[in-house]
Amino acid sequence: MSELDDLMKAYGEAGGDKAVLENTEIAHLVASGRKLLSMKNVKGLEVDARETLTGISVKVTIKEGVKIKNPVHLCFGILHNKGTQKIKMDVKLEKNASAYFIAHCIFPKAEKVKHIMDAVAEVGENAEMRYSETHYHGLYGGIEVIPKAVVKVGKNGRYFTDFNLITGRVGSLAIDYEVEAGENAVTELTARVFGHANDEIKIKEKVVLTGENSRGLIKTRVALEDEAKAEVTGITEGSAAGARGHVDCVEIVKDNAVASAIPVVKVTNPLAKVTHEAAIGSVDKRQLETLMAHGLTFEEAVDIIVKGILK
């Protein structure tokens, strides 16, 4: 069996749809460690992907006015128990372009694995970029995930990102995202993480609303059990008239887990407004009682509530 087959097998087992690789209308890029295993392009999408000493370097350009119809699938992973993979991504959506990227990061046997994502994105005027990243980790917890992104969204542009790590052990996670939103631009950053055992989670997301009437939302959902720890920092700055930002963090804690939330809101223009809300604690008693009044046991009710916030 080839490395691609192995990776796709792990991808399929994690719930991914392997058929996307055979569909000629869907662009994809698959990389295991430092090897590029498969790549498919579609019209309007320019991809320059290279193997580097430590991983993969990808440059994506979507030309002015081009709207990529189907989601672009990215699959990164390391199938061995040890290794490092550094992904360098440079994405540019020109004026009026749009694309949806779905990234799967698969590390089923990680015992000493490091996965670094270093991304820069530029979303042009009236352009729209959606980026969804889902991780599938094994049960060993020996993985370090360091995703970093710096994104600039132009006038009337839209940028949405969604990070999910709810399958398997987290290991050590340190997210560091920063988005600058221009005039009338909209951005939403969502992260959902489920920590177990001695997992350590650090999420730092920052939205800078520099354009008039720009909008930003940072939404974080974390569930923790056992001895897991999480620190969530949501920063929103509003510096232009009409800018509106909101930081929304919910963390559910079980057992001996420890969670903290640090919302940082800053306004430097009297016509800007930034708000925040954070809820940290055990599962809500009224939610539990409501579900138990439907006949669910305590454990079943907790499971449904936790899965719900991570959905």
Place this chain on the structure above:
Amino acid sequence: MALLEITGLTYMTHGKEILSGLSFSIEASEVHALLGTNGTGKSTLAYLIMGCEGYRPTSGEIVFDGNVINDLKIHERARLGITMAWQEPVRFEGISVKDYITIKNKDADPAYYLEMVGLHPELYLLRMVDKSLSGGERKRIELASILALNPKLAILDEPDSGIDMLSTQDIINVINAFKKNGSAVLLITHREEIALIADKASQICRGKIVCAGSPREVAEYYKARKCLVCDGEVCAYV
């Protein structure tokens, strides 16, 4: 034997007696209105029947369908056939209306139950049971979800109160839906006109049943706002 038989129920918390030797019963398929002003013990009685955390009888007995349920957990009571719709239903992130209605009864048709509470299935099935719903929508969805459980006893805690209260007609429709299911209903309210839709009614004041009988009789007594227990001190306040 009554479906629910409560005898000499007393509940004390923080040194205060909330229910005082209350006795009360509901027959199978009966719609029973429990009337009372604010702070008289209506919701406390509901929580004691449902078995909510911190609500265990100080003395007395709650018998449901022949079983003493004083020490049973909420889900154990639910599995015997008791369920409850809270006055202000909670929201759930990430759970669709469709999944919520079928959360315990996977065979239930969620569209059917949404129609029973006056909601168009095509507009609601895929929505989330979260804060995107108005209070009134959430109340209806809660009622749909407990209808889908086919309970022997549904406790409805003041569906006619709060900012997003349901109208009298809405409540009549829901009661009829429970009747169609053969469920008994304990309808908690502080409005006498709502009590009139029940088969029987009781008035509670200072943790005691002060009047029981036909809804009209009890509503008239309640309307006077001057029961024998409080002499108007509590009943006058709505």
